[in-house]
Amino acid sequence: MDNFAAAVSAIEDLKRQAIIEEYAVGGAMALTFWAEPTTTFDLDVFVLFRSDSDSDLVTLEPIYRWARERGYQAKSEHIIIQSLPVQILPAPTPLAREAVTEAVELDYAGQPVRVIRPEYLIALALDGSARTKKRLARVAMLLEEAEVDHRLLTQLLERYNLRLPEFS
Amino acid sequence: MTTRIPSAMRARLRQGKRDLRLARRSMSLPDKVREVVELQKIAVTTIRRRRPLKDIERVWTIDRR
Numbered sequence: 001m002d003n004f005a006a007a008v009s010a011i012e013d014l015k016r017q018a019i020i021e022e023y024a025v026g027g028a029m030a031l032t033f034w035a036e037p038t039t040t041f042d043l044d045v046f047v048l049f050r051s052d053s054d055s056d057l058v059t060l061e062p063i064y065r066w067a068r069e070r071g072y073q074a075k076s077e078h079i080i081i082q083s084l085p086v087q088i089l090p091a092p093t094p095l096a097r098e099a100v101t102e103a104v105e106l107d108y109a110g111q112p113v114r115v116i117r118p119e120y121l122i123a124l125a126l127d128g129s130a131r132t133k134k135r136l137a138r139v140a141m142l143l144e145e146a147e148v149d150h151r152l153l154t155q156l157l158e159r160y161n162l163r164l165p166e167f168s
Numbered sequence: 169m170t171t172r173i174p175s176a177m178r179a180r181l182r183q184g185k186r187d188l189r190l191a192r193r194s195m196s197l198p199d200k201v202r203e204v205v206e207l208q209k210i211a212v213t214t215i216r217r218r219r220p221l222k223d224i225e226r227v228w229t230i231d232r233r
Contacts, residue, residue, distance in 0.1 A: 036192045037203035083229040
């Protein structure tokens with residue numbers, strides 16, 4: 001098992017410990033898995049917390065406590081797991097929550113890893129303040145290179161009132 | 169002066185590029201992660217020339233000893 005698989009296994013442990021309800025890899029690593037390798041220095045992991053929580057206010061403290069107990073160092077907004085900076089992000093919007101729920105399990109050398117589907121990556125990149133030039137470039141890359149379910153993508157764009165940019 | 173590239177050569181170059189992208193897309197996930205590490209090495213060298221590296225701008229250690 002390499003360090004990437006070990007990091008994913010550690011994240012799976014968050015679920016086993018019921019600290020989170022679900023997770024999915026997003027960002028540039030998800031893009032790498034669906035299309036071509038792309039430069040990134042961290043692993044973005046979107047998480048859902050248990051829905052039986054009494055409060056809407058999300059705290060990452062249980063995750064940081066879990067990290068401390070396992071000797072993983074926290075650096076700014078990252079937790080260093082097996083030398084990889086992992087950014088754990090509570091899914092902030094209904095679209096992001098759905099993206100985590102609908103993520104698919106890929107096989108990383110025998111280690112299961114849940115990854116946000118390309119259609120959701122596209123929709124997330126088009127959503128509100130996330131719509132930066134860098135993310136629009138990722139949309140173009142996914143549309144060109146990934147196996148995108150265009151029916152699902154169209155449904156998502158309609159349901160969340162999003163639109164694809166004009167690519168010339 | 170502009171250089172004119174014969175259309176057959178242009179087609180070959182495009183096809184070559186397509187083949188390369190397909191090969192990169194079809195890599196196994198561990199190979200893709202190793203490729204990300206190679207890209208990190210290039211990025212770190214480039215960034216270091218312009219500014220100090222940020223905390224997370226480090227090359228991942230993937231292989232365990």
